[in-house]
Structure formats: C-alpha cells, structure tokens
Amino acid sequence: MRTFRAFRIRDDEQGYRAGIESVTLDDLTDGEVDIKVAWSSINFKDALAGTGQGKILRQFPLNGGIDVAGTVVASRDPKFKEGDEVLVTGCGLSETRDGGYAEYARLESKWVIPCPKGLTLKQSMILGTAGFTAALALYRMQDNRQTPELGPIAVTGATGGVGSLALAIFSRAGFTVHAISGKADQADYLKRLGATEVLGRDALATKRPMESARFGGALDNVGGPMLNSLLAQTVPYGNVATAGLAATAELPTTVMPFIIRGVSLLGVASAGTERAIREAIWENLASKWKPEHLDSIATETVDLDGLHPIFERMLAGRSIGRTLVRIDASTL
Structure with missing residues (x-):
C-alpha cells in the first residue's frame, strides 16, 4: 500500500x-x-x-x-x-x-x-476556515436584518485571517467596513482589502456600559474588553458577531446594550455548520461575496x-x- x-x-x-x-x-x-x-x-x-x-x-x-x-x-x-x-x-x-x-x-x-465554479482549489484554501467563518458571520447578521444603512461594520483583529477576509467579504457585499488593529503599519494593506477607516485599538477603549453609537454592527475576533466596547458602541438593533478569542475568552459586559438598544450578540461556530448553510455560503464566496483582491x-x-x-x-x-x-x- x-x-x-x-x-x-x-x-x-x-x-x-x-x-x-x-x-x-x-x-x-x-x-x-x-x-x-x-x-x-x-x-x-x-x-x-x-x-x-x-x-x-x-x-x-x-x-x-x-x-x-x-x-x-x-x-x-x-x-x-x-x-x-x-x-x-x-x-x-x-x-x-x-x-x-x-x-x-x-x-x-x-x-x-x-x-464551486468561480473558485480554484487554491482560492478555496485562501478562504478556508477563515473565509468561511467571516462569511458565516455575514450570513448570520443578514439573517438578523443587518443592512448597510445601519452604519459601518467594525472588524477587530483585522490583519488576521478571519479579519482580513471579513474586510474583503463585507465590503464586497456592500457594507462600509472599519478595521480595528494594533498594527498601524498595515493600514495600506487593510485599506486595499476594503477598509474605509483604520482605527487603533485605543479608539474603542471604554469602561462605560454604553457609549455613543458609532457602528452599525461588528465582527469581533478578540473577545474580552474589545467585544464589550463594540457592544457599547453599536446602533439600535445592530448585530455584533463573535468569532474568536485572540485576547481572552472572558466577556466583561452588562445587559445595557441589549435592553436599551436591542443589540444582538451572535455566535459564529463554523466547524459544525449544517450542510445546507455550508453549501450556500460557499456558493456566495464563489460569486457575489468573492473578495476582489483574494490573492493579496x-x-x-x-x-x-x-x-x-x-x-x-x-x-x-x-x-x-x-x-x-x-x-x-x-x-x-
């Protein structure tokens, strides 16, 4: 053998x-x-x-x-x-x-x-779990009535695999996207992928349960205080999707964003996604959500x-x- x-x-x-x-x-x-x-x-x-x-x-x-x-x-x-x-x-x-x-x-x-037609095997792996996770977040947010009109989508951990692909996928789907990153030297890279603004981590810092609403929604790959800050700064009935714990698995937050603004916190668990949704997402990734600068x-x-x-x-x-x-x- x-x-x-x-x-x-x-x-x-x-x-x-x-x-x-x-x-x-x-x-x-x-x-x-x-x-x-x-x-x-x-x-x-x-x-x-x-x-x-x-x-x-x-x-x-x-x-x-x-x-x-x-x-x-x-x-x-x-x-x-x-x-x-x-x-x-x-x-x-x-x-x-x-x-x-x-x-x-x-x-x-x-x-x-x-x-799927529209993707090579190589491109499918540039996307891989990271791209599938970002697309699943978009799928879940749209399923919960997220629209571009609610405002920009914040993406944390923006230079990582999920973050980079989220910038490209969300912008391809018609959303304005703001990248949140501690790597200021990567601003040009992030803007090439679709970010209209690049914000440092300190821009989100807050210890208050609520702040002025500035984001229509968010995809968080970090966890902890960063996720709490996103919840505190999301517009009424916006969605915050959580997909990672690069900083910590803990979440120090309050119920205030949920009961005052109706913000939704959506979990993104890509590993066991049912087949019908999995096929739909891959079809979208091969067509209307396919990043324009995938090779980069x-x-x-x-x-x-x-x-x-x-x-x-x-x-x-x-x-x-x-x-x-x-x-x-x-x-x-």
Whole structure:
C-alpha cells in the first residue's frame, strides 16, 4: 500500500509532539472519499494544535490541518467520483479526524463540498476556515436584518485571517467596513482589502456600559474588553458577531446594550455548520461575496516542512493575512 507524508500530532508517554511521518490511507480515520490533497492553510486553531498550546485534538494520533482541498481518487459514495475537485473546512478535521496536512486525506462524504465554479482549489484554501467563518458571520447578521444603512461594520483583529477576509467579504457585499488593529503599519494593506477607516485599538477603549453609537454592527475576533466596547458602541438593533478569542475568552459586559438598544450578540461556530448553510455560503464566496483582491490576502506559502515557524509567529500575534500550505508540489 502507498505510503505518503503527513504532519502527525501525538500525545503519549513520550509527551506532546508533532512532525512529519510516513502513513498509509489505512492509518487514517474512516471516511467514504479519498482525495489527493493539493492545498491546505494555517489557522489559529492549527497553530494551537500543532504546538500543544491549546487542547484542540480529542484523540491521538491525528494529522493536523482543519482545511483541505484536493481531487477525489476514490469514493465509496456515488455522489462523488474520481477527478472531482472538493474541499472540507472544519467538520472535525484535526480534532476527531485526520486533517489536511497530508498528501492524501480520507473524508466523510457528508462534509465534502464540491469546489464551486468561480473558485480554484487554491482560492478555496485562501478562504478556508477563515473565509468561511467571516462569511458565516455575514450570513448570520443578514439573517438578523443587518443592512448597510445601519452604519459601518467594525472588524477587530483585522490583519488576521478571519479579519482580513471579513474586510474583503463585507465590503464586497456592500457594507462600509472599519478595521480595528494594533498594527498601524498595515493600514495600506487593510485599506486595499476594503477598509474605509483604520482605527487603533485605543479608539474603542471604554469602561462605560454604553457609549455613543458609532457602528452599525461588528465582527469581533478578540473577545474580552474589545467585544464589550463594540457592544457599547453599536446602533439600535445592530448585530455584533463573535468569532474568536485572540485576547481572552472572558466577556466583561452588562445587559445595557441589549435592553436599551436591542443589540444582538451572535455566535459564529463554523466547524459544525449544517450542510445546507455550508453549501450556500460557499456558493456566495464563489460569486457575489468573492473578495476582489483574494490573492493579496495569501501573504505566504509553505510546505509541510515549514509549518512550525508559522505556528509560532501566529501565536505571537505576528502573522498577516493568510498562509497557504502547498501539499502537492506540482500545483500552482
């Protein structure tokens, strides 16, 4: 049986560790669809899993990588055939199942999405979980009657993967977007993606339960006081979507924005999104929500041997945009 390279994570009597190993398809968790992997990407969750700084994996060993895109080489589900281009984001990858950091992957067909027309496999992974999360936030906000007329959307953690793609996706959908970032030297990058204003973190600082309303809504990737400040500065019946905890998982807030202005706090949990919504979002990402400057968001490309340095940089808060992982060396 063919052996292939995989970035495998272990936790046993020898401790927590991750690195390149040779595996076979039979070593992988069960699934109906086998693919030759072309691309993956690096998300904050991947960095936590690959270094052991976060409790992401629920079983060991597993291949890392919560995103995967490639070509079907075998399928035990008639919905897919050899040669189909497909993708999976989240859905238990690198948590309860082997993920995308390997030359081949075995996937559960219920989560496999045909790569939509309008996206290449590479572009699907520039988006990946980060883009899907940003788009899911937009989907949830619009479902709760968010409109551009309510005012600008604030995006925190704007230079990160979710933040960068949110700027591009929300602006593509017709919203005015304000980037909130501690990286003043990246203002030009953020404006290229669609931000009409770039604000420092201090611009949101408040200890008051309510402030003057200045944002129509927000997507927060930080948590803690930043999220509280957004709630305190959102217009009546605006929506604040929470998608990350780069600073902290805690939320020091009051009920005032909710009971005085009717602000809604929406959770964005992309990993287990039901298939119908997942398909709709990917269709939007391939068409009306597709970022105009998608390639510029992919600021770096590495192979399996280059994962560890990116993990460390991301956890230190020094990453910009999206890092692609080229699994198949023949892909462009």
